[in-house]
Amino acid sequence: MSTLSYSAIISERSLNGREPVTKPNVQSKFVVKGMSFWYGKKQALFDVSLTIPERSVMALIGPSGCGKSTFLRALNRMNDLIEGTRHTGDVQLDGVDIYSRGVNLVDLRRRVGMVFQKSNPFPKSVFENVVYGPRVAGVNNRAKLHEITERCLRGAALWDEVKDRLNDSALNLSGGQAQRLCIARALATDPEVLLLDEPASALDPASTARIEDLIFELKRDYTIAIVTHNMQQAARVSDRTAFFFEGRLIESGPTDQLYTRPQIQKTQDYITGRFG
Amino acid sequence: MSVTRDASSPAAHNRRGGARWQAAGDWMFRAACLVMALSVPVTVALMLVVLVLRSLPTIQADGASFLFDTWWNSDKHQFGAVPFIVGTILTSAIAMIVAVPLGVGAAAFLAEIATGWVRRVSSFLIELLAAIPSVVFGFWGVFFLVPWFQRLFPLLGLANTSGRGIFTCGILLAVMIVPYITAITYDVCRAVPTAQRQGALALGATRWQMIWTVILPYARPGIIGGCFLALGRALGETMAVAMLIGNSEKLTFNIFDLGYSIPSVIANQLPGTGDDLHKSALIELGLVLFLLTVVVNSFARLMIWNMGRARPSLRFGKRSQAPSGSGAESGVSVVAPREAAPPRTGPLVSQLHNRLAQPMNTLMTGVLVCCLLLILLPLFHILGYILIAGAGRLNLAFFTNLPFEHPPGLGHSLIGTAVMVGIATVGAVPVGILAALYLTEFPRSRINPSVRFVGELLGGVPSIVIGIFVYALLVAPFHQPSAWAGAFALGVMMVPIVMRASEESLKLVPPSLRNGSYALGASRHQTVARVILPAALPAIVTAIFLAIARIAGETAPLLFTAYSSKFWMNGLDKPTPFLTYYIYTYSLDSDPARQQLAWSGALVLLAFVMVLNIGIRLAAGARVVSASRAD
Numbered sequence: 001m002s003t004l005s006y007s008a009i010i011s012e013r014s015l016n017g018r019e020p021v022t023k024p025n026v027q028s029k030f031v032v033k034g035m036s037f038w039y040g041k042k043q044a045l046f047d048v049s050l051t052i053p054e055r056s057v058m059a060l061i062g063p064s065g066c067g068k069s070t071f072l073r074a075l076n077r078m079n080d081l082i083e084g085t086r087h088t089g090d091v092q093l094d095g096v097d098i099y100s101r102g103v104n105l106v107d108l109r110r111r112v113g114m115v116f117q118k119s120n121p122f123p124k125s126v127f128e129n130v131v132y133g134p135r136v137a138g139v140n141n142r143a144k145l146h147e148i149t150e151r152c153l154r155g156a157a158l159w160d161e162v163k164d165r166l167n168d169s170a171l172n173l174s175g176g177q178a179q180r181l182c183i184a185r186a187l188a189t190d191p192e193v194l195l196l197d198e199p200a201s202a203l204d205p206a207s208t209a210r211i212e213d214l215i216f217e218l219k220r221d222y223t224i225a226i227v228t229h230n231m232q233q234a235a236r237v238s239d240r241t242a243f244f245f246e247g248r249l250i251e252s253g254p255t256d257q258l259y260t261r262p263q264i265q266k267t268q269d270y271i272t273g274r275f276g
Numbered sequence: 277m278s279v280t281r282d283a284s285s286p287a288a289h290n291r292r293g294g295a296r297w298q299a300a301g302d303w304m305f306r307a308a309c310l311v312m313a314l315s316v317p318v319t320v321a322l323m324l325v326v327l328v329l330r331s332l333p334t335i336q337a338d339g340a341s342f343l344f345d346t347w348w349n350s351d352k353h354q355f356g357a358v359p360f361i362v363g364t365i366l367t368s369a370i371a372m373i374v375a376v377p378l379g380v381g382a383a384a385f386l387a388e389i390a391t392g393w394v395r396r397v398s399s400f401l402i403e404l405l406a407a408i409p410s411v412v413f414g415f416w417g418v419f420f421l422v423p424w425f426q427r428l429f430p431l432l433g434l435a436n437t438s439g440r441g442i443f444t445c446g447i448l449l450a451v452m453i454v455p456y457i458t459a460i461t462y463d464v465c466r467a468v469p470t471a472q473r474q475g476a477l478a479l480g481a482t483r484w485q486m487i488w489t490v491i492l493p494y495a496r497p498g499i500i501g502g503c504f505l506a507l508g509r510a511l512g513e514t515m516a517v518a519m520l521i522g523n524s525e526k527l528t529f530n531i532f533d534l535g536y537s538i539p540s541v542i543a544n545q546l547p548g549t550g551d552d553l554h555k556s557a558l559i560e561l562g563l564v565l566f567l568l569t570v571v572v573n574s575f576a577r578l579m580i581w582n583m584g585r586a587r588p589s590l591r592f593g594k595r596s597q598a599p600s601g602s603g604a605e606s607g608v609s610v611v612a613p614r615e616a617a618p619p620r621t622g623p624l625v626s627q628l629h630n631r632l633a634q635p636m637n638t639l640m641t642g643v644l645v646c647c648l649l650l651i652l653l654p655l656f657h658i659l660g661y662i663l664i665a666g667a668g669r670l671n672l673a674f675f676t677n678l679p680f681e682h683p684p685g686l687g688h689s690l691i692g693t694a695v696m697v698g699i700a701t702v703g704a705v706p707v708g709i710l711a712a713l714y715l716t717e718f719p720r721s722r723i724n725p726s727v728r729f730v731g732e733l734l735g736g737v738p739s740i741v742i743g744i745f746v747y748a749l750l751v752a753p754f755h756q757p758s759a760w761a762g763a764f765a766l767g768v769m770m771v772p773i774v775m776r777a778s779e780e781s782l783k784l785v786p787p788s789l790r791n792g793s794y795a796l797g798a799s800r801h802q803t804v805a806r807v808i809l810p811a812a813l814p815a816i817v818t819a820i821f822l823a824i825a826r827i828a829g830e831t832a833p834l835l836f837t838a839y840s841s842k843f844w845m846n847g848l849d850k851p852t853p854f855l856t857y858y859i860y861t862y863s864l865d866s867d868p869a870r871q872q873l874a875w876s877g878a879l880v881l882l883a884f885v886m887v888l889n890i891g892i893r894l895a896a897g898a899r900v901v902s903a904s905r906a907d
Contacts, residue, residue, distance in 0.1 A: 081474070083392070104634065106481070106634065107480070109480045110480035116471060116474060118471060120474065123494055132476070133479040136479065136481040136482070136630070136633065137633070186479065
């Protein structure tokens with residue numbers, strides 16, 4: 001695969017009106033400084049510094065085991081669930097260190113939603129899945145919950161497919177639908193940031209396309225970080241791309257620049273398919 | 277280098293008929309496994325037949341009124357089972373009401389909140405609690421719980437001043453069954469996929485909200501199954517109930533009254549009666565208990581198996597209706613555009629902030645910890661009370677003398693117990709292992725599901741019912757209790773334990789080992805004998821020792837089969853003394869010298885069981901895993 005095809009994807013993107021929105025005063029949502037991370041004795045991240053601007057899509061790419069998922073999970077402290085992990089460095093969300101002492105994990109995860117590689121609907125109805133977040137946050141008003149359900153299912157481009165079976169078990173949904181349900185569920189907590197960990201890796205091309213469209217829609221309101229193995233996908237949906245290799249951040253920058261004029265040989269090798 | 281085929285090569289050996297020997301060996305191996313596997317359902321069927329035949333006299337005399345009459349008077353041949361059925365149900369119900377919340381709470385804490393050594397040590401202690409013999413629980417009940425309730429009941433203004441009765445039994449039963457509920461709930465909680473946990477936490481649930489709204493609903497079928505298994509145990513529990521319930525044949529629904537349960541009436545009256553109709557009525561009670569526990573256990577197993585097979589497909593929220601009409605905007609999916617949010621600089625607080633969630637989480641975590649502590653409290657008390665307080669009362673004569681000598685001892689009963697446990701082990705271990713081999717080596721056999729299922733049922737049959745079965749089969753026809761009969765009863769109890777544990781260990785042997793052996797031309801029985809059994813052996817040996825610890829503490833199956841005696845053993849076909857009999861009868865005796873012996877007996881038994889359990893589990897820690905890590 002040559003760099004040419006990525007130029008094509010990126011120019012096609014502007015034809016579709018998907019020009020990356022460059023706002024005059026873009027603020028930084030996440031600022032990560034000097035992050036290192038260990039699973040027990042194994043170091044998974046080495047001194048990673050990266051800034052994620054507000055209301056944009058940041059793609060994290062790199063070969064398997066390069067640390068991009070670890071990095072993503074560090075942003076809402078999901079790594080805390082694994083025993084024996086530790087980190088150094090600083091992760092700031094809107095200027096507040098999320099690893100500092102007084103941070104409420106529950107609030108953090110409500111503000112920084114996450115969708116996992118494999119869809120994980122609860123064995124409850126579609127409706128109960130969507131309103132799970134609001135419910136645990138204490139919202140009990142049924143009218144309000146219904147309003148949230150419809151808005152989020154529309155937001156996740158799933159409403160038309162499930163509006164007649166909101167009370168059916170979510171386990172009956174197809175793989176693509178289940179993943180979009182998980183996105184709707186994440187939207188329902190009204191987060192500011194969405195972390196997507198290879199959200200389309202288990203889906204067929206049609207479902208993948210829908211989810212990519214969705215990411216484009218969501219960018220208007222949310223800050224999104226997406227881990228993906230699919231280079232074209234990263235090129236299609238993201239504004240900025242960060243390339244990880246063996247636990248280190250090799251290069252990051254605007255997506256069109258990184259794909260067409262990478263500054264570092266290793267990035268060039270990876271996106272042209274010479275390894276990985 | 278050229279390969280030459282000389283006369284001693286395996287191929288040449290095959291041509292000379294080695295293959296035929298291999299095939300014959302396989303045939304014999306398969307036949308032996310099949311017979312042993314079939315022996316399990318055959319035993320259960322035989323149990324049913326024997327119990328029905330032996331209770332025919334009362335069935336013919338009383339018919340259905342046996343189940344509905346409220347009077348039991350053996351002298352007048354009035355046999356109404358209602359007082360015992362009610363007593364059994366009341367004690368079990370109290371036990372379940374107390375034990376289920378505690379057990380599920382403790383398991384949720386261990387599975388979802390505790391980590392590292394807290395989890396390991398607590399699970400270990402809960403297994404120890406489950407290993408304490410029921411007669412030791414009864415002993416603890418008689419010497420600690422009853423005096424305690426004696427002081428408590430008058431404070432509550434109750435007429436019952438004995439401290440015994442249905443309520444006391446229910447509390448003790450709760451302590452006894454709570455480890456089963458905890459263990460099974462723990463397992464099914466751990467089986468909930470991690471993705472479900474992550475999903476809940478990523479949506480901003482607190483840990484307690486995750487447990488309550490995701491983990492427990494997902495695990496519910498398995499938890500219900502585990503509770504019914506525990507119920508089966510409570511219904512069939514004999515010794516602890518017989519020692520505490522007060523033995524009143526009068527029907528009562530007051531839980532603070534004295535009462536009687538089915539197993540305890542059998543244990544008390546069957547050894548003493550010479551009246552055939554009375555015997556038959558007691559055996560019919562055993563039949564009722566057998567059927568009751570079979571139903572409860574079948575239900576429990578089906579729940580647990582279904583849980584393992586498929587994710588529960590549940591339907592919630594029947595009331596909610598999709599809002600209609602409000603969604604008339606453009607068909608294009610659009611997230612409601614947000615007004616430019618003011619930049620945040622303050623503390624990290626979500627817009628959806630539930631002020632109660634965090635305090636609730638703290639509170640419930642505390643409650644769950646209390647559940648665990650409440651469960652472990654009796655363990656520490658029993659160990660401390662009997663081992664430490666009892667240690668001063670033990671002397672050498674206990675091991676060398678007879679009960680009527682001076683100083684008195686129970687040496688004969690230690691030998692009797694050891695002999696019967698030894699015979700039972702020698703008999704049951706091959707049966708259990710071969711049956712397990714049939715299940716794992718011939719997995720496509722059509723009888724496998726039934727063998728496995730009936731094996732589980734046999735494991736859940738109350739020990740008193742096994743005692744009656746062996747009594748009716750081997751003792752009553754020859755009018756001779758014997759060590760053989762006692763050992764047979766213990767063996768019947770041991771087979772399902774060994775079979776199940778062996779099957780689990782055999783399943784852990786990696787397929788690559790098996791394939792490797794087959795690829796080298798080994799036959800099935802050679803593969804099993806040389807590769808599979810050695811790999812699984814450490815785990816199987818561990819299970820055998822744990823099973824020994826379990827049956828060494830059994831009382832109920834020996835009461836009518838070995839019958840006990842006051843003298844040294846002088847033959848396997850004579851009544852045989854056993855330790856638990858003396859703990860049971862002497863702890864209820866008013867003679868302080870005999871109570872002293874009961875103390876020593878309980879101490880020795882508990883120490884033996886604990887040492888075996890702790891030693892085996894510590895030693896096995898590494899070895900059990902090695903079987904599964906062989907590839």
